[in-house]
Amino acid sequence: MNTKILFRSLLLFFFCIVKINAQEILTIENAVKIALENNFEIKMASNNLDIDKTNLAIGNAGMLPKVTANLVDANRIENSTQTLQNGTVNTLDNAKNNSLNYGVGLDWTVFDGFKMFARLDQLKELQKLGEAQLKRTIILKISEVNAVYFDLVQQQQQLSALDTTIVISTQRLTLAQNRFNIGKASKLEVLNAQVDLNTDKVALLRQKESYANRKIILNQILARDSKVDFKVVDQVKVDDKLILSELIALAEKQNPQLESEIINKRVSELQLKQIKANRYPRINLTTGYNFLDSESSLGFTAAFSARGFNYGLRASLNVFDGFAQNRNEKIAKIQLDNSKIAIEQQSLLLNSELSIAFQTYLTNLELIDLEETNEAIAKQNLSITVDKFRIGTITTIEFRAAQLNYINAKVRNSNAQFQAKLSEIALKELAGNMTF
Structure with missing residues (x-):
């Protein structure tokens, strides 16, 4: 009988070892890598940056000419009466007249008060803004992955602690049963041990549920199947070498939110420059080559055709627009002041955080x-x-108290490490230095 029990135990142990080894050991580095490749928010932010890069073009800034091909085919059928100077009257019913005009024209703005150059610089700043927003999205996502990952590490440690307490409670129940069998303990002691063991099992089931749910959440953040099973590392390593002055210096250089506010100020400056450009004259060069063919059933000319090159210059200057120019400049200056205030506000908030x-x-x-x-x-x-x-020198209540003290100490230690890791993550996120 003992041999059979030993064989079954070894078989069960071997099965558990194989199952554990089959699980993926997901490191934080791999988790971040998967998130950067798959996460939907990062993909959308990357696509938005591609839009900004596409918009950065001299044509979008208005520096290139516009070439237009035109075709006008006009036909008329009408009853016509024509009276000449000598009194002769010509009449024709259903007279046909047609005209075909086609060609290519070019319109090029060669001067607009340097507005086009300011627009090109603004497009460059908007691309930088897109890069800062993508950077912020990536940093926030890395922070989220880290927080959920190390929460899983903490919960995995708590699972281990609860496994330990069940082993202890089982040992206690066995000892109580043995003492009861030899008459050194009451049935109440056995029942108390059994109740405490069942309580520990309930706590373990709840913890397993919480652990499984957090794994689903991490899979969701990694944008992969929620059923993918994995294990995380056993320990939380906290960087205890962070220095506040260094973090503040890093934040001033690379915090994406502060960087975005600085870029927005530059965008506002360029917007004001574009509005001021409307005070200057606008000069356009025009040219083209046209073909004209026309036919008339009645008149001095039965047919007419022309081919030719045309060119010219067009200049315009805003003389009065109901003071709209002054209003637009005033509004742009206020928006520029707001952008400066936003930088000061973000810098102060960043240092406080x-x-x-x-x-x-x-x-x-x-x-x-x-x-x-x-x-x-x-x-x-x-x-x-x-x-x-x-040896029976303490009561079951004292035993349970010591057992709970140990388990609670393990849980508090695990939670302390997790909270310290969250603090580290928050600091690196604010400093714009979030990696793994």
């Missing part, structure tokens, strides 16, 4: 050291309690 996040980061680093110490003490206390429980 960094300072707050850094203080939380320092606190969480201290909590890690404290909770690691608490876990070690709780583990030692539980070991002593188990030995005392075996």
Whole structure:
């Protein structure tokens, strides 16, 4: 009988090992890589940047001429009466007249108060703005992947802690049953051990549910099938070398939100420059080559044709437009002032957020050291309690208290590491330095 039980146990253990090895070990680096390749928000932001790149063209700025091909085919059938100077009257019913006019024309704005150059510079700034927005989308997505990933690491650690408590509770139930069988314990002690074991099993099931749901959420962020199974690493590594002054300096250079506000200010400056350009004259060169063929059933000329080249210059100047020019310039200046205020506001907000996040980061680093110490003490206390429980020198209540203290210490330690990691992620996100 013992041989059969041993064989079944070894077979079950082997099966579990094979199943675990079959699962994908998803590292944070691979998770970020998958997100950058598949995430829908990043793809849309990348497409928007492609639109900005496509719009950056001298033709879109108005620097190139416009060439137009024209064709006019006009036909008439009418009853005509024609009276000549000598009194002769010519009459013709259903007289046919047709005219065919076709050619190519060119219209080129050679001067518009330098508006076209300002427009080209504005298109360049808009492309930079698209790059900053894509960068911000990528940073936010990397931060989200990190947060969900290390939440999974924390929950995986809590699963391990709950597995441990079930082992301890099972051992306690076995000891209580053995003591009851030899008359050294009451039935109540066995029942209490059984209730506590069932309570631990319920907690484990709840934790497994939470862990499975977070895996689905991570798969969703990675834009892959929610049924893809994987495991995460066992530990949370926190970067404890961050320095506030360095983070602030990085943020001033590469925070995408601050960068966007600076670009928006430049766009506003160029918009004002374009509006001011309307005070200058607009000069256009025109040229073309046309063909004209016409036929008339009545008149001095039965047929007419012409071929020729035309050219000219057109100049226009806004003399008075109901003070619209002044209003537009005033509005553009106000918008420029708003963009300057937005930069100051974003810079102040960024420094405040960094300072707050850094203080939380320092606190969480201290909590890690404290909770690691608490876990070690709780583990030692539980070991002593188990030995005392075996020889019957402590009550089941004391045993359960020591057991819960140890499990809670492990959970708090895991949570402290996770919270410190979240603080690290927040700081790097604000600094625009979010990688893995």
